[in-house]
Amino acid sequence: MLTTHAQNLSFFTPEFSEHSGIPYFDTGISAGFPSPAEDFKQERLSLDNILVKNKLATFYARVSGQSMIGAGLDDNDLLVIDRSLEPANNKIAVCFLDGEFTVKRLKVVGSDVWLQPENPNYKPIKITEENNFVIWGIVTNVIKKV
Template sequence: MSLDRKHKAQKLTFFKPDLQSELKIPYVSQGVSAGFPSPALDFLETTIDLNKALTENLDMTFYIKVEGHSMTDAGINDKDILIVDRSIEPADTKIAICFIDGEFTVKRLKLEKDGLYLMPENKAYKPLKISEENNFMIWGIVTYVIKKI
């Protein structure tokens, strides 16, 4: 079964985190107020390694660059980087990287009585019901989105 234009999978580029990196990024562990300003706290700066901070299962985590617009209402936009953990069990409403009929896509999982649906988060795209005819696999679960604002 080939996917029509409204179901066309995004092009995803996969990367493995570089856990050997010694890149230390300045980090202020004291939270920044999103409401009223809080007093400045001098010299609380330390460093963070984002590869390690955003990765729970080192051997099963990948970074994936998104190309496409089917998940914009979930806050996933073209050129965002997804952090995907392959060790997390798929579940209803989770956002997953799926392999379907030879292509990868990112969609929200929706489990209904009549089967599994891949749900886009953009009204211009239609849900896709998974059938026995599909070559289908849930490849991993999205844990973080890294984006430029």
Template sequence: MQATDHLTFFKPEQSLHEGALLIDTGISAGFPSTTEDIVGEKISLDDTLVRNKDTTFYAKVRGQSMINAGLNHDDLLVIDRSLEPADKKIAVCYIDGEFTVKRLRVQNNEIWLQPENPNYPIINITEDNDFMIWGIVTNVIKKV
């Protein structure tokens, strides 16, 4: 585990757990369905959410700069470092000694880090910045 002011990183560990039961029929958000309809198989969230185990990390979100993208404080991000960055992807970036999560905006050979909260400024990346796109967010795990 590695902590920064904005993100706390975790490396996925191989689980010996067989997984949890997947209810493949869907859960009704309308009229309730009977328990007789529940048939499932065991799944592992690691197997479902992690495509590349050697290049995937988890990180907890700190702050509110991405709330309009559905990323809230303490949400758990799944980040794949092997994926190619692209315009409009949500990325974990290293800038001037700090990690941050923002939406990438790439146009005319320029890069901006766009927050998804109007109370935070857009960051224009210049050659003066110590900058690296660290990984691409593939999933978010939320607590309810």
């Protein structure tokens, strides 16, 4: 896996293999009463096949910071980012802003673009012509440790 470090995010290029996947039990796991163990069937499951739609345009990045906790993105979570998706209002995007990567919710109001944090301790950022700004990709999934 290729790793690139930016100031606020660490990017990873996924490695794909025809033989990837781990055992997957297709019966569901009961959060109530246990079900008999003999009722399950075992298959192989690759999370890349589920989480990645556009292999050549998809990257992973690790979150650094607390500005998006209200959207469920916590420090050290792993983001799945698709660079082939079109940015749109209310999407969560990884953006390059004035020399730094950041993850924020896109807010488009008329011709104005804002980067909206999901934590009241952080202020929205209005994008102006003076900013060096690129929407780098759209967040499609988040992977958390428990």
